[in-house]
Amino acid sequence: MINLRPLTFLLGLFLAAVALLMWVPAGVSLYHNEGLTADFIKASLFTFTAAAIAISGGQRSQIKLSTRDLYLFTTFTWVVVSIFAALPFTFYHGITYTDAFFETMSGITTTGSTVLSGLDNTAWSILIWRSLLQWVGGIGFIVMGVAIFPMLNVGGMRLFRTESSDWSDKWLPRTHLIGRELVKVYLLLTALCCLGYLLSGMTPFEAINHAMTTLSTGGYSTTDSSMTNFSTGAHWNGTLFMWLGGLPMLLFVQMKHMRSIKVWNDQQVKGYLLFTVCAALGLGVWLSSAQDMPLFEALTLASFNLVSVITTTGFASTDYSAWGPAFAMVFLFLMFVGGCSGSTSGAVKIFRFQLAFTILKKALRLQIHPNAVIAARYNRRVISEDIVRSLISFTLLLMATIVVVSILLVAMGVDPITSFTGAITTVTNVGPGLGEVIGPAGNFATLPDGAKWLLAFSMLLGRLEIITIAVLLLPAFWRY
Amino acid sequence: MINLRPLTFLLGLFLAAVALLMWVPAGVSLYHNEGLTADFIKASLFTFTAAAIAISGGQRSQIKLSTRDLYLFTTFTWVVVSIFAALPFTFYHGITYTDAFFETMSGITTTGSTVLSGLDNTAWSILIWRSLLQWVGGIGFIVMGVAIFPMLNVGGMRLFRTESSDWSDKWLPRTHLIGRELVKVYLLLTALCCLGYLLSGMTPFEAINHAMTTLSTGGYSTTDSSMTNFSTGAHWNGTLFMWLGGLPMLLFVQMKHMRSIKVWNDQQVKGYLLFTVCAALGLGVWLSSAQDMPLFEALTLASFNLVSVITTTGFASTDYSAWGPAFAMVFLFLMFVGGCSGSTSGAVKIFRFQLAFTILKKALRLQIHPNAVIAARYNRRVISEDIVRSLISFTLLLMATIVVVSILLVAMGVDPITSFTGAITTVTNVGPGLGEVIGPAGNFATLPDGAKWLLAFSMLLGRLEIITIAVLLLPAFWRY
Ligand SMILES: [K+]
Ligand SMILES: [K+]
Numbered sequence: 001m002i003n004l005r006p007l008t009f010l011l012g013l014f015l016a017a018v019a020l021l022m023w024v025p026a027g028v029s030l031y032h033n034e035g036l037t038a039d040f041i042k043a044s045l046f047t048f049t050a051a052a053i054a055i056s057g058g059q060r061s062q063i064k065l066s067t068r069d070l071y072l073f074t075t076f077t078w079v080v081v082s083i084f085a086a087l088p089f090t091f092y093h094g095i096t097y098t099d100a101f102f103e104t105m106s107g108i109t110t111t112g113s114t115v116l117s118g119l120d121n122t123a124w125s126i127l128i129w130r131s132l133l134q135w136v137g138g139i140g141f142i143v144m145g146v147a148i149f150p151m152l153n154v155g156g157m158r159l160f161r162t163e164s165s166d167w168s169d170k171w172l173p174r175t176h177l178i179g180r181e182l183v184k185v186y187l188l189l190t191a192l193c194c195l196g197y198l199l200s201g202m203t204p205f206e207a208i209n210h211a212m213t214t215l216s217t218g219g220y221s222t223t224d225s226s227m228t229n230f231s232t233g234a235h236w237n238g239t240l241f242m243w244l245g246g247l248p249m250l251l252f253v254q255m256k257h258m259r260s261i262k263v264w265n266d267q268q269v270k271g272y273l274l275f276t277v278c279a280a281l282g283l284g285v286w287l288s289s290a291q292d293m294p295l296f297e298a299l300t301l302a303s304f305n306l307v308s309v310i311t312t313t314g315f316a317s318t319d320y321s322a323w324g325p326a327f328a329m330v331f332l333f334l335m336f337v338g339g340c341s342g343s344t345s346g347a348v349k350i351f352r353f354q355l356a357f358t359i360l361k362k363a364l365r366l367q368i369h370p371n372a373v374i375a376a377r378y379n380r381r382v383i384s385e386d387i388v389r390s391l392i393s394f395t396l397l398l399m400a401t402i403v404v405v406s407i408l409l410v411a412m413g414v415d416p417i418t419s420f421t422g423a424i425t426t427v428t429n430v431g432p433g434l435g436e437v438i439g440p441a442g443n444f445a446t447l448p449d450g451a452k453w454l455l456a457f458s459m460l461l462g463r464l465e466i467i468t469i470a471v472l473l474l475p476a477f478w479r480y
Numbered sequence: 481m482i483n484l485r486p487l488t489f490l491l492g493l494f495l496a497a498v499a500l501l502m503w504v505p506a507g508v509s510l511y512h513n514e515g516l517t518a519d520f521i522k523a524s525l526f527t528f529t530a531a532a533i534a535i536s537g538g539q540r541s542q543i544k545l546s547t548r549d550l551y552l553f554t555t556f557t558w559v560v561v562s563i564f565a566a567l568p569f570t571f572y573h574g575i576t577y578t579d580a581f582f583e584t585m586s587g588i589t590t591t592g593s594t595v596l597s598g599l600d601n602t603a604w605s606i607l608i609w610r611s612l613l614q615w616v617g618g619i620g621f622i623v624m625g626v627a628i629f630p631m632l633n634v635g636g637m638r639l640f641r642t643e644s645s646d647w648s649d650k651w652l653p654r655t656h657l658i659g660r661e662l663v664k665v666y667l668l669l670t671a672l673c674c675l676g677y678l679l680s681g682m683t684p685f686e687a688i689n690h691a692m693t694t695l696s697t698g699g700y701s702t703t704d705s706s707m708t709n710f711s712t713g714a715h716w717n718g719t720l721f722m723w724l725g726g727l728p729m730l731l732f733v734q735m736k737h738m739r740s741i742k743v744w745n746d747q748q749v750k751g752y753l754l755f756t757v758c759a760a761l762g763l764g765v766w767l768s769s770a771q772d773m774p775l776f777e778a779l780t781l782a783s784f785n786l787v788s789v790i791t792t793t794g795f796a797s798t799d800y801s802a803w804g805p806a807f808a809m810v811f812l813f814l815m816f817v818g819g820c821s822g823s824t825s826g827a828v829k830i831f832r833f834q835l836a837f838t839i840l841k842k843a844l845r846l847q848i849h850p851n852a853v854i855a856a857r858y859n860r861r862v863i864s865e866d867i868v869r870s871l872i873s874f875t876l877l878l879m880a881t882i883v884v885v886s887i888l889l890v891a892m893g894v895d896p897i898t899s900f901t902g903a904i905t906t907v908t909n910v911g912p913g914l915g916e917v918i919g920p921a922g923n924f925a926t927l928p929d930g931a932k933w934l935l936a937f938s939m940l941l942g943r944l945e946i947i948t949i950a951v952l953l954l955p956a957f958w959r960y
Contacts, residue, residue, distance in 0.1 A: 067848055153847060326890035329900060333883055360876050363869040364951050367633060368547055370866070386850070389843040392872060396840050403813055410806035420809060471844050 007065075007073050009058025014077060015051035018085050019044045024132060025088065029125035036125045039091035047084040070152055071471055074144070078460055082108060085133060092126050098449045105456040107133030109463040110141065110344055112219030112314045112431030113438070113455065115445040119224050124205060130220045131209040138216025138344035139186045141463065142249050143179045145342055153386055154465045178253065185252040190215045193241035200233030214238055215245045217344045219314030219431045226316045226440065227304070235304045235317050243276060246311035246339025267379040268340050268351045275337070275350065280306050283330075291323060310337040312346040314431025316440035328434050332421060335430045346429025346462050348398070354378060355391055390467070397466040401427050405458050412451050422451075426458040427466070487545075487553050489538025494557060495531035498565050499524045504612060505568065509605035516605050519571035527564040550632055551951055554624070558940055562588060565613060572606050578929045585936040587613030589943040590621065590824055592699030592794045592911030593918070593935065595925040599704050604685060610700045611689040618696025618824035619666050621943065622729050623659045625822055633866055634945045658733065665732040670695045673721035680713030694718055697725045697825045699794030699911045706796045706920065707784070715784045715797050723756060726791035726819025747859040748820050748831045755817070755830065760786050763810075771803060790817040792826040794911025796920035808914050812901060815910045826909025826942050828878070834858060835871055870947070877946040881907050885938050892930050902931075906938040907946070 026040035065073070082104045089100035099115045106113045107130055116122060116130075194211035198204065206222055213220045221227065227238060247269065254263040280303040288298035304317040309331055321328045338347030355378055362376040376383045402423045409419035421433035422444075432440045437447070444452065461469055471477050506520035545553070562585045569580035579595045586593045587610055596602060596610075674691035678684065686702055693700045701707065707718060727749065734743040760783040768778035784797040789811055801808045818827030835858055842856040856863045882903045889899035901913035902924075912920045917927070924932065941949055951957050 067850070071848070153850065325896040329890055329896040330887060333887070356872075356876050359869075360873055361954070363873040364947070364954050365956050366866070366869060367873075367947060367951050368551070368954070368957055370547070370633065386846070388872075389846060392836075392868075393840055393843040393847075395875065396836050407810060407813070410809055416805040416809040467844070467847060471847050474841070474844050474848070476845050477848055 005057070005059035007058070007069065008054050009060050010073070011077055011080060012051045012054030012056075012058055014081055015047055015054060015084055018081055019048035019051055021132060021136065022047065022088060022129075025125035025129040028128050029123065032124050034123040034125055036088075036092065036123055040088050040125065040129075043084075043087035043091065046087060050084060067152060068477065070148060071468055071477075074148060074152075075460075075464060075469055075472060078108070078464065082456075088129055089126070092123065096449075098452050099445070102444065102452040102456050103130065104133060105459050106431070107218070107220065108137030108140070109429055109459040110134050110138050110216045110218035110312075110346070111426055111429045111459040111462070112213070113426060113433075113459070114220065114431075114443050115452070117224060117443050117445060119222060127209060127222050131212040131218075131222075134216045134218030134220055135190070135212035138218060138245075139183055141344055142182055142186070142342065146178055146182065146250060149465070152468065153390055154467050178250070181253040181256075182249050185249055185256075186215065189241065189244055189252075193237065193244075196237035196241065197234055200237050201231045202234055206230075210234075210238070211241070214241045214313065214315075215344070217242060217245045217311045217313040217339065217346075217429075219308070221315065228317055228319075230317075232300055235300055238315060238317075239304045239307045242307050242311045242313045242315070245313070246272065246307075246343045246345045248340045248342030249344075250342050267354060271354050272340050272350045276307060276310065279310070279334075287323060287327070290327075305331070306334065309334045309430060311339045311343075312428055312430045314425075316432065319439070319441045321434055321439050321441075332424065332434060335424055335428050338428065348394075348428075351378070352391060352394065355383065355387065356395075358383065359388060359391070393467055393470070394465065397470050398427065401458065401461055401466060405454060408454055409451055412448050412454075414447060414451055418447075422447075422455055423458060426455045427462040429459060429462045485537070485539035487538070487549065488534050489540050490553070491557055491560060492531045492534030492536075492538055494561055495527055495534060495564055498561055499528035499531055501612060501616065502527065502568060502609075505605035505609040508608050509603065512604050514603040514605055516568075516572065516603055520568050520605065520609075523564075523567035523571065526567060530564060547632060548957065550628060551948055551957070554628060554632075555940075555944060555949055555952060558588070558944065562936075568609055569606070572603065576929075578932050579925070582924065582932040582936050583610065584613060585939050586911070587698070587700065588617030588620070589909055589939040590614050590618050590696045590698040590792075590826070591906060591909045591939045591942070592693070593906060593913075593939070594700065594911075594923050595932070597704060597923050597925060599702060607689060607702050611692040611698075611702075614696045614698030614700055615670070615692035618698060618725075619663055621824055622662055622666070622822065626658055626662065626730060629945070632948065633870055634947050658730070661733040661736075662729050665729055665736075666695065669721065669724060669732075673717065676717035676721065677714055680717050681711045682714055686710075690714075690718070691721070694721045694793065694795075695725045695824070697722060697791045697793040697819065697823070697909075699788070701795065708797055708799075710797075712780055715780055718795060718797075719784045719787045722787045722791045722793045722795070725793070726752065726787075726823045726825045728820045728822030729824075730822050747834060751834050752820050752830045756787060756790065759790070759814075767803060767807070770807075785811070786814065789814045789910060791819045791823075792908055792910045794905075796912065799919070799921045801914055801919050801921075812904065812914060815904055815908050818908065828874075828908075831858070832871060832874065835863065835867065836875075838863065839868060839871070873947055873950070874945065877950050878907065881938065881941055881946060885934060888934055889931055892928050892934075894927060894931055898927075902927075902935055903938060906935045907942040909939060909942045 022040050022044035026037050026044065029036040029040060082101060085108065086097065086100040086104035089095050089103055090097055102115050112134065119127065190211050193214050194207045197207035197210055202210065209222045223229070227235060251263050251266065251269070255261060280299070283306050284295065284299035284302035287293060287302050288295045291298070301318055304315070305320050308315045312335070320331055336348050337353070338349035339345030341349050341351050358376045358378055362374050365374055366372060405423035405427070406419045409422060410416055414422070415435070415437070417435035418433060418437045421435060422438055425431060425433040425438070432438060436442060438444055444455065447455070502520050502524035506517045506524065509516040509520060562581060565588065566577065566580040566584040569575050569583055570577055582595055592614065599607065670691050673694050674687045677687035677690055682690065689702045703709070707715060731743050731746065731749070735741060760779070763786050764775065764779035764782035767773060767782050768775045771778070781798055784795070785800050788795045792815070800811055816828050818829035819825030821829050821831050838856045838858055842854050845854055846852060885903035885907070886899045889902060890896055894902070895915070895917070897915035898913060898917045901915060902918055905911060905913040905918070912918060916922060918924055924935070
């Protein structure tokens, strides 16, 4: 049996943090006189009670968790935190618990699919709670990627690990110190992004919210029109910080401590830069000619929406599906790209494409010279067996998830375009899909409840790199 | 340098066979008084001239071909044969060479996408030429799968090879003897299928044509309405023989020579049977309830159209996209299934799904117990490294092909549904796509010429398991 008491203690701490965080929207409501303060405090006290029970029933101790415990605990924590973090939404003019849970899971997984409309008239406290969920979910994911995923061989962080342990031995021996440094970097980048938005004409409230949802590649906005009505400056600021949000945060920490920019000499980062620049230029030129648009305007639109999709942010600076169905199809493919491993972005991520290409090249060469000895390398290191296995698992599980979720959705009566692109946009943590219902101009409110729970599950699958949850389905997992 | 002369000789023999085959439609035209006899003979003489040049310029000799030579020769042969086999179409009321080549490549790869309409009023000689192309292409693919692919480690035949060599040592030491046995089985099954169609009310001409395109899982019909207007008996006969066409032909040969049905105790065959039965029942019940249709009628429709899609035949006994968009989406996914390795069917094929599932299960178990020693087995044998590599290559290349072909098609101005499903239906060798243009009720005639050449290439990619052509793109392939 798993020793549950240290885990219960840890979970209690997380819930206490959620309860504390609810005082932010409570304060906003009080300051803005929205009358929701009591509701947020109610939710906070309820959550804090649960936290207190968990902490007192738990046991603080240094335990060596097994791999199995970690898988269970990771999945369980995301679900339980969402269950409580959803409470404030339910107090707000009669949102059902299903909608509240969907919105919360979409928030903390930084997916950004929304069931809310009329955002422009929504209470600031509710809006800031959404943005906070994404911001905290984003840094939570990054820290999880550094602290937990490498132990589970999930998410490819092992690929970048030897290099980090080179330096971590010297000056950052413990995970929680790295965690603190990561939070500092994340805070600093958010502040800079906020400043940029302020300078480009956003109100302070807009700037704070969008900065939080930009850096976390979350994509929640304070208006139904997403980023459409903001200035060109705001769009370029968004493009820049979404792109930075797609970088491995750990490299900022390394750069600071090694006082060297050499850390950026990384195959993943270079691939990410190259892909973004080429794709944005290509898309801009195509858009300019297809829509007969001035090149700079086309490049601005193309860069923003491209970076938004490939970093899995999901902001829209225009309804790009209105550019024509051809663009819609290209954007659907781009949803799979993702940023770098170690960032807040979801989806396949650049390193998996690079790995796949390298492995494919080796495999094809072995087709011609079956006895050749070819070492496939990534980031100057030989690609190990477990990395290949992990890539295969991820790819197969991703395809299986999309097929199964799509079929379940159409079986619930959802139209095929919404089903197919909804499955994709949630499992990749992008947010908006295609089509009239869930496209960049729509939202998920009209879907049946079953579809909302399924899509929330798909978001969690995506966030936990699918594998973390898939192992729980193995009978072998539950046998000792 | 490759010694081209023995290859030229072989290619000449293939062309001579094509030239000879043209006398069949020539005879049909003469008998049916269609006035195309001279045209077919002209095409035949032209092809025979090319064959004669190749044979005289070549050199008959037993040579040991290198792996590289085989890759080049295989791809080259399919292209050159298509170039000549397309000639008869060009003589028929002004079809462009692009259309003729598309139709031919679609025929010999047993894809069955068509640019012709008004089939009911098309000359019998042209119709029989289309059916012959599929029938010959089908057996050509099976023999290639037994004789050439195992040497190239393409198509997974190695998985089933040890077992076959167990018995081939005893009684079939040479490839051309196996080839002859395969042709006999193929002929016998075609004759039985033809008999079934005759008994179910088809005319002899319809029965012969449909028997040829059923066994080859090709899907060309003699009427624009495909199998819609034939009897229920014809549909069940079609279902049975399409399904048989999706079996490994070699097992029939084994069964005959070992006088035992034990050869069918094969993981691939069992998986194929299980999947077909479960999917047909599920689809039938769904259709019956969704369309308020009597269960037997629904099962007939579901079985025929399901088996047609999963064996990559592409016949339609109804416009299944009219059942509603949900069915259309499910059929799109089903296009990927494919029959067994060693059959005439294309697409991913059952064994790759079984392999993927086995490998995934092993990979997930290693996620929990990283040091466990787990042997993944398929068909009672341990899955070797090169099988895993081949699976990865195929999967990645298939996805890349679909993405690249779709994007190129939309860039040519083709609508996204046609582009996406056109890419899928050609690379899987199914035939019809979805949507108004290329759906079960449409055809490929209105696409731009560039799109037709691209889709023809996609069919060839699918037929040669993509890998065979992909290695030609490696710079390493061309270096000595
Ligand atoms: K997002
Ligand atoms: K076909």
